[in-house]
Amino acid sequence: MVLMAGLWTGLLRLGWNGLAAIAPNPSVHGPLMVCGFLGTLISLERAVALNRRWTYAVPALVGLGAFAALLGIAPPGGPLLITLGSAGLVIIFGVVLSIQAAPFAVVMAAGAVAWAVGNGLWLTGWPIPYLTPWWLGFLVLTIAGERLELSRMMQHASYVRYGFMTCIVVLGLGLACSLVSLDTGARILGAGLVALGGWLIAYDIARHTVTHAGLPRFMAVCLLMGYGWLLVGGGLMLTYGWPTAGLLYDAMLHTVFVGFVFSMIFAHAPVIFPSVLDIDIPYRPLFYGPVALLHLSLVARIVGDLWPYATLRLIGGWSNAAAILLFLGATAYSIIQAPPSPPDAPPKESLDLDGGRSLAPR
Structure with a gap:
């Protein structure tokens, strides 16, 4: 949904006025695409890679912040949530670096x-x-x-x-x-x-x-x-x-x-x-x-x-x-x-960040 809204606001910035009565503010195009879509995706990828429960709060914060920006909730709602989420991503990488710098x-x-x-x-x-x-x-x-x-x-x-x-x-x-x-x-x-x-x-x-x-x-x-x-x-x-x-x-x-x-x-x-x-x-x-x-x-x-x-x-x-x-x-x-996976197929492992060893706690 955030990606669709980001594309929509991008078209509005190009000069398209379709559905203007319900259109979001075109100025949120950049935040939606960079933070709402890509930031959430990257944060989720890192959370899956580290495989620790608390890390999923990071993409959740960023996603909520993107929706706040999209809905025009009074500042600093969207920017604050997204900033907190990005700080969480820094913490995630701090953990990653403690495992493998x-x-x-x-x-x-x-x-x-x-x-x-x-x-x-x-x-x-x-x-x-x-x-x-x-x-x-x-x-x-x-x-x-x-x-x-x-x-x-x-x-x-x-x-x-x-x-x-x-x-x-x-x-x-x-x-x-x-x-x-x-x-x-x-x-x-x-x-x-x-x-x-x-x-x-x-x-x-x-x-x-x-x-x-x-x-x-x-x-x-x-x-x-x-x-x-x-x-x-x-x-x-x-x-x-x-x-x-x-x-x-x-x-x-x-x-x-x-x-x-x-x-x-x-x-x-x-x-x-x-x-x-x-x-x-x-x-x-x-x-x-x-x-x-x-x-x-x-x-x-x-x-x-x-x-x-x-x-x-x-x-x-x-x-x-x-x-x-x-x-x-x-x-x-x-x-x-895609053909269905066989019932005895092994579960997918966490994303590999260190050449073969999962960063999930053992």
């Missing part, structure tokens, strides 16, 4: 801290465009940490690993500088995104699995296309800084939040959702349809922003939303058509 976990923990900082700024009244770099950092660092974890099987040389951490340090420096000078911080952040995108294209395992068949190739295609959008978004920030409104702002945000982040969601959905929801999602070639629509429509949207050409931008934005809905539909179809 691996570099990938440190990077993901840094992402949780970035989210908590951004939410804290929101709670204290900062305008959303000024704190959005921290929300962007949350998602990029979380995804980067997950990709670093999977890259361990590549056994990269030490200089490759140091290169990755250098990218992360630059990202962190950009976020910190944005508190003092938004434009300067954004340019540093953009440099970090370009460097990280280049590192992922060069060293992520997707570069090898794209030659495989079936699900590995599908995931690799999504990942590599997402890394390309990370380069584009970082390049825009490096060149233009951080405009807080307008068409360039729209292009800059959606290259990362749609082009990069949703590519990662599409790539990992057949793997992550079964672990979180305890369901089977068999891979099907029809998954490529929504992926193609997502990227082609994003090209149209960005060209429409930069040209500028309002009709092309509108078509691109509508098609972005359609691609996400079509992927949800394709996923639901795959679930419905």
Whole structure:
């Protein structure tokens, strides 16, 4: 429901006035998508991975905060609940680091801290465009940490690993500088995104699995296309800084939040959702349809922003939303058509965070 509301408010921001009498405030589009949908999903994934009862309060707080923001409950209702939830995610990662202080976990923990900082700024009244770099950092660092974890099987040389951490340090420096000078911080952040995108294209395992068949190739295609959008978004920030409104702002945000982040969601959905929801999602070639629509429509949207050409931008934005809905539909179809699990099938284990050992207490 939060995702649907987020897409709806996104269309309202594009200028659509459908069902205006009952429409939510378009200004909650960013909080709903980043915090309400993605923040809840990531928090739930971490709660399942750690497999401790108290951790489920974190996605519950974030979800309640998103509904409060959607319903327009007087501040600080929504921001307060979401900030408390993000603080809970930081605590979760504190527990994870006490179990295994691996570099990938440190990077993901840094992402949780970035989210908590951004939410804290929101709670204290900062305008959303000024704190959005921290929300962007949350998602990029979380995804980067997950990709670093999977890259361990590549056994990269030490200089490759140091290169990755250098990218992360630059990202962190950009976020910190944005508190003092938004434009300067954004340019540093953009440099970090370009460097990280280049590192992922060069060293992520997707570069090898794209030659495989079936699900590995599908995931690799999504990942590599997402890394390309990370380069584009970082390049825009490096060149233009951080405009807080307008068409360039729209292009800059959606290259990362749609082009990069949703590519990662599409790539990992057949793997992550079964672990979180305890369901089977068999891979099907029809998954490529929504992926193609997502990227082609994003090209149209960005060209429409930069040209500028309002009709092309509108078509691109509508098609972005359609691609996400079509992927949800394709996923639901795959679930419905999945053969039933045998009655003696072992239960799914907690998500693996440490290369084979569950983080659940023994």
